[in-house]
Amino acid sequence: MLHFTLLSAQPTNWRKAKLITASGEPLILFDRYVRHLIRKGISNSTGSGYMGHAARFIDFCEAKSQKGFLLATSIYDLALEYEQYLLHEDLDLEGIPRKRTSPTSLPVIEAALKHFVRIYEAAPNIDFLAITTKIIQTTYSPNAQAKMKQHSLLGSVIRGSGEQRDRSKAGLFITIKSNRSQNTNAVKSFELDSIHLLFEGAKLHRDKCLYALLASGGIRTYEAEQLRIHPDHIDIKEQKIFIRSPFLESLPELSLDEWESLHWKGRSVNEVFLVAPWKALFFKHLDDYLTHEYNPHTDHDFLFQILKGPRKYRPLFTRCRSSKIDNFDSACLRMDIVPTKQSKLHSLRHSYGDYLYNWIPTPSGLGMPETYVWHNLGHADDRQMPRYAKLNIDSMNEKLRESEALLNNAEQIDTNTLRIEHYEREIQKIKNKTLGKVA
Incomplete structure (x- = not known):
């Protein structure tokens, strides 16, 4: 790179990475980017790669500013120029021959840059052009600097305009848009009929317990991993689970690095509506996990713990994401299941x-109203549901109890059986109605 030096970006220590300016000072915006990735739980290999992609993009922007090309340019326009540079330029920023970037590499680069853009948008007090403060002061007049801010993304945010921000939702790059649209139609749900096999394929009681919780409660993975052995989180007697923001609780037992691994997106309700048949399996595997693997003699009360390695018994949410995915894929492989990509x-x-939404049996048929589904998933944005729809908690729990009764203590889901039993109940209703009229 021409204008910056990237330090400590290896997979083993990328969390301490710094981007050093020509004056020898760390770039604040890059520090925030690193902390953002830590909170996201990015794996070591991915984090290390993202550091390099973001640093090279920042260096590219600096080079553009050195030549006076940042005038009336947003960060999104720079991203598009960077894409063209990667795909078509035969010389790097130093004039040295380079190998063009393959289009297949663009999705990873774009993912790294989208994280950077989010940090930029979340830090309106830090102007992207402040990276080149010294250059701007010596190259541009105050009037030119004002125009830069007027047309920059920061200016758009200050004025309340959403035109620039909307582009991040569609992606930063053009070349991979077709691939992205195809991916959005891909199947993302795990095969319902195979979920019980996933539990069997897991070697550890901890993983069986975690998978059963995710299946029965529909909560986000980080929400499950941040669950604590505490009455406010788990009521084993009543078989209830509550998800609460970790940032509203005192957690002195966590180190700074561990605390930065916490994550919270928000929920509309704290209570988790556990569904049969996986609800019973969760509490069964929970008992096995607490009996055989869980270590209660630690300085924290997080339920799920790391069970191997130098960080044994520390909270599971501090473990790299890739190792948890490897465990998941291994459980699938043992049972000949093809997991979603x-x-x-x-x-x-x-x-x-x-x-x-489609299969849970109720006395009125298969599936529950969309409003209930959204609430159960814990979406914090109520705009996803009709404004007039309100959730009655007692009614919701009553419907789940009715569903459990219809499942009759089943330990797995067979969608064909659910469909057959539903139609048999409907046929019986018609027969009862007909017999009533004859009588």
Whole structure:
């Protein structure tokens, strides 16, 4: 790179990475980017790669500013120029011959840059052009600097305009848009009929317990991993689970690095509506896990713990994401299951939504109203549901109890059986109605 030096970006220590300016000071915006990835639970290999992609993009922007090309340019326009540079330029920023980037590499680069853009948008007090403060002061007049801010993404945010921000939803790059649209139609839910096999394929009681919780509660993976052995989180006697923000609780037992691994997106309700048949399996595997693997003699009360390695018995959410995915894929492989490529553990959340909306048996038929499904998934944005729809908690729990009774203590889901039993009940209703009229 021409204008910056990237330090400590190897997979083993990328969390300490720094991007050093020509004056020898760390770039604040890059520090925030690193902390953002830590909170996201990015794996070591992915984090290391993202550091390099973001640093090279920042260096590219610096080179553009050195030549006076940042005038009236947003960060999104720079991303498009960077894409063209990667795909078509034969010389790097130093004039040295380079190998063009393959289009197949663009999705990873774009993912790294989209995280960077989010940090930029979340830090309106830090101007992207401040990276080149010294250059701007010596090259541009105050009037030119004002125009830069007027046309920059920061200016758009200040004015309340959403034109620039909307582009991040569609992606930063053009070349891979067709691939992205195909991926959105891919199946993301785990096969309902195979979920019980996933539990069998898991070697550890901890993983059986975790998978059963994700399937029965539809919660996000990080929400499950941040669950604590505490009455406010788990009521074993009543068989209830509650998800609460970790940032509203005191957690002095966590180190700074561990605390930065916490994550919270928000939920509309704290209570988790556990569904049969996986609800019973969760509490069964929970008992096995607490009996055989869980270590209660630690300085924290997080339920799920790391069970191997130098960080044994520390909270599971601090472990790299790739190792948890490897455990998940191994459990699938043992049972000859083909897992989804897009969402892995998160696919169980999709399955929960699919099951609740289309298959869960109720006295009135298969599936529950969309409003109930959205509430059960814990979406914090009520705009996803009709504004007039309100959830009655007692009614919801009553419907789940009715569903459990109809499943009659089954330990697995067979969608064909659910369909047959539903039609048999409907036929019986017609017969009863007919017999009533004859009588």
